[in-house]
Amino acid sequence: MKTLQLQDILDAKSRISPFINTTPIVSSSILNDWLGHDIYFKAEGLQKVGAFKARGACNTIAWLIENNKKPKHIVANSSGNHSQAVAWAAKMFQIPATIYMPEYASKIKIQATRSYGATVVLCKTRDIVDAQVAEASAKEGVYWIPPYNHEQVISGQGTAVYEAITEIGDVDAIVAPCGGGGLLSGSVIAAKGLLPNVKVIGAEPKNANDASLSLQKNEIQRLGAKPNTLADGAMTMSVGALTFEYLKRLDAFFEITEEEIVYWTQWLTHLLKLRIEPTSAMSMEAAKQWLQKQQTKKKVLIVLSGGNIDQETTLKIWEKDYLLKNPSM
Amino acid sequence: MKTLQLQDILDAKSRISPFINTTPIVSSSILNDWLGHDIYFKAEGLQKVGAFKARGACNTIAWLIENNKKPKHIVANSSGNHSQAVAWAAKMFQIPATIYMPEYASKIKIQATRSYGATVVLCKTRDIVDAQVAEASAKEGVYWIPPYNHEQVISGQGTAVYEAITEIGDVDAIVAPCGGGGLLSGSVIAAKGLLPNVKVIGAEPKNANDASLSLQKNEIQRLGAKPNTLADGAMTMSVGALTFEYLKRLDAFFEITEEEIVYWTQWLTHLLKLRIEPTSAMSMEAAKQWLQKQQTKKKVLIVLSGGNIDQETTLKIWEKDYLLKNPSM
Numbered sequence: 217m218k219t220l221q222l223q224d225i226l227d228a229k230s231r232i233s234p235f236i237n238t239t240p241i242v243s244s245s246i247l248n249d250w251l252g253h254d255i256y257f258k259a260e261g262l263q264k265v266g267a268f269k270a271r272g273a274c275n276t277i278a279w280l281i282e283n284n285k286k287p288k289h290i291v292a293n294s295s296g297n298h299s300q301a302v303a304w305a306a307k308m309f310q311i312p313a314t315i316y317m318p319e320y321a322s323k324i325k326i327q328a329t330r331s332y333g334a335t336v337v338l339c340k341t342r343d344i345v346d347a348q349v350a351e352a353s354a355k356e357g358v359y360w361i362p363p364y365n366h367e368q369v370i371s372g373q374g375t376a377v378y379e380a381i382t383e384i385g386d387v388d389a390i391v392a393p394c395g396g397g398g399l400l401s402g403s404v405i406a407a408k409g410l411l412p413n414v415k416v417i418g419a420e421p422k423n424a425n426d427a428s429l430s431l432q433k434n435e436i437q438r439l440g441a442k443p444n445t446l447a448d449g450a451m452t453m454s455v456g457a458l459t460f461e462y463l464k465r466l467d468a469f470f471e472i473t474e475e476e477i478v479y480w481t482q483w484l485t486h487l488l489k490l491r492i493e494p495t496s497a498m499s500m501e502a503a504k505q506w507l508q509k510q511q512t513k514k515k516v517l518i519v520l521s522g523g524n525i526d527q528e529t530t531l532k533i534w535e536k537d538y539l540l541k542n543p544s545m
Numbered sequence: 546m547k548t549l550q551l552q553d554i555l556d557a558k559s560r561i562s563p564f565i566n567t568t569p570i571v572s573s574s575i576l577n578d579w580l581g582h583d584i585y586f587k588a589e590g591l592q593k594v595g596a597f598k599a600r601g602a603c604n605t606i607a608w609l610i611e612n613n614k615k616p617k618h619i620v621a622n623s624s625g626n627h628s629q630a631v632a633w634a635a636k637m638f639q640i641p642a643t644i645y646m647p648e649y650a651s652k653i654k655i656q657a658t659r660s661y662g663a664t665v666v667l668c669k670t671r672d673i674v675d676a677q678v679a680e681a682s683a684k685e686g687v688y689w690i691p692p693y694n695h696e697q698v699i700s701g702q703g704t705a706v707y708e709a710i711t712e713i714g715d716v717d718a719i720v721a722p723c724g725g726g727g728l729l730s731g732s733v734i735a736a737k738g739l740l741p742n743v744k745v746i747g748a749e750p751k752n753a754n755d756a757s758l759s760l761q762k763n764e765i766q767r768l769g770a771k772p773n774t775l776a777d778g779a780m781t782m783s784v785g786a787l788t789f790e791y792l793k794r795l796d797a798f799f800e801i802t803e804e805e806i807v808y809w810t811q812w813l814t815h816l817l818k819l820r821i822e823p824t825s826a827m828s829m830e831a832a833k834q835w836l837q838k839q840q841t842k843k844k845v846l847i848v849l850s851g852g853n854i855d856q857e858t859t860l861k862i863w864e865k866d867y868l869l870k871n872p873s874m
Contacts, residue, residue: 240569242591246660261818262571324815324868331575331871482856486653489590489852491818523818527811527866534863537856539653542660 261523374402703731
């Protein structure tokens with residue numbers, strides 16, 4: 217197992233550049249006034265398929281083709297944005313794709329995955345999903361793109377932070393959410409490669425705190441049951457063996473409550489005028505908690521991971537009104 | 546009363562350029578596939594104060610200063626985005642502002658108006674609001690910026706369409722929502738000045754169809770009571786004497802139902818990953834109805850007027866799930 221370096225992110229960036237969006241960086245002057253710090257948001261909701269996941273999926277297929285290993289068929293397993301990302305990338309490279317998804321996956325994500333031309337196989341449980349994708353991938357010519365525990369997926373996800381630093385220059389800290397750890401791993405590699413003194417910070421739901429516990433115990437911990445959190449991008453049962461090695465290089469890690477998730481989902485939506493996934497909003501609370509311990513004004517980059525939310529989740533987010541209480545330190 | 550020309554829009558554009566955002570134009574390839582036409586969206590939700598209204602307010606004050614008529618105090622009356630726009634622009638030019646708003650205005654818009662440093666006076670009814678602003682404006686050194694019926698307000702609003710055509714070139718049609726008619730008036734002047742053959746199309750809630758009736762009867766009609774519509778930017782009781790003259794130059798006008806408003810608010814939010822006001826979503830339904838009568842593929846520009854929505858309205862928008870039924874012609 218090689219250790220990924222900044223060069224792997226650079227290679228990924230040049231590989232995927234013709235296909236993905238260089239997403240904008242946005243900020244809110246009023247939020248910066250209220251907090252007394254400069255916060256920059258990398259808006260990956262405006263990425264292809266509405267999430268950073270397009271980067272890793274695209275990089276993996278482009279890397280296979282570059283190495284003369286273009287598969288005849290691609291398979292993937294996910295309940296979320298990775299499904300759409302693989303379906304989108306496979307279609308672009310004209311490779312048939314089959315995506316295994318649990319029946320409880322959001323209807324809108326199933327619908328979007330199909331709309332990119334992939335065959336969707338719905339399975340009763342996540343265990344069946346994982347068994348079926350493993351079986352399918354054993355066939356000759358079939359390639360399985362896992363959601364995070366894969367070097368080219370990680371390298372692709374790291375391009376978001378690489379782009380951001382290239383655009384805005386030095387920052388004091390970078391915050392990203394943790395599901396399986398692919399985005400954070402890529403972010404650590406890119407950030408520490410470019411800026412040796414930068415702090416890289418992770419955020420996870422308190423109700424799905426397997427990565428936090430894993431880092432505390434220095435051993436991968438697995439959730440016992442499907443967690444109860446609005447941050448559906450962070451419901452992963454455990455991080456991967458590969459991503460765990462990069463997560464160990466994080467400088468801080470925060471567990472975020474459901475109320476904090478809803479608060480920042482509402483406020484970031486309101487201030488930035490963007491569709492903000494609850495998973496993305498966690499990073500803002502982590503940034504705030506980190507900033508509360510700082511003595512001087514800081515410049516922070518937050519990766520807004522995506523903007524895919526179904527109607528049911530939207531209703532839950534907006535059930536109570538948090539917009540009447542301004543953010544403050 | 547002079548007739549505004551393209552030159553007035555150009556003057557406004559150079560006047561306000563240092564202060565406002567040149568907002569991005571976005572599109573959705575999947576929506577274009579589904580409809581068989583090319584739709585471009587001018588994202589004015591990403592404008593200062595989250596709405597195109599910043600343009601008109603900024604242009605009016607900058608024009609006063611340019612003509613050595615800098616007021617000592619600015620007043621305005623509005624229940625919505627115009628309040629925030631005047632408060633923001635007045636603060637920028639360091640002029641004290643008092644904004645008269647009805648008590649029933651959205652709390653978030655009152656809060657935002659105050660956060661820009663304006664004094665907000667809440668009045669029981671809209672009639673009292675209008676009486677108080679008239680009284681206040683009679684004092685020496687006080688200037689009243691009305692929400693739409695003003696040449697410099699109209700010229701400022703027209704800069705959005707001017708920017709868009711400059712960026713994307715020729716289009717077949719331009720669609721914008723109608724409240725008091727300021728945005729549509731400015732859009733007509735800019736569009737017909739640049740592209741003599743372009744169609745300019747208006748959209749209004751069926752439940753607040755005063756402009757539609759006014760155009761049919763060729764005489765300004767006034768709503769009898771506060772209308773019941775989610776499109777709060779289009780609740781204006783009547784268009785203005787000035788804006789009505791420009792509205793007469795529209796090529797088509799559509800009345801949009803509440804269900805159509807909710808449908809497109811959900812879908813544009815989902816596809817574009819932007820915060821979309823119900824008022825903005827009306828234009829998409831009008832575009833669709835116009836496109837249904839066309840024989841060839843068209844290029845359409847839609848002005849997304851803003852992205853300010855309170856929690857209560859957000860809940861109403863997402864009450865039912867419209868995302869399961871794809872847009873189609």
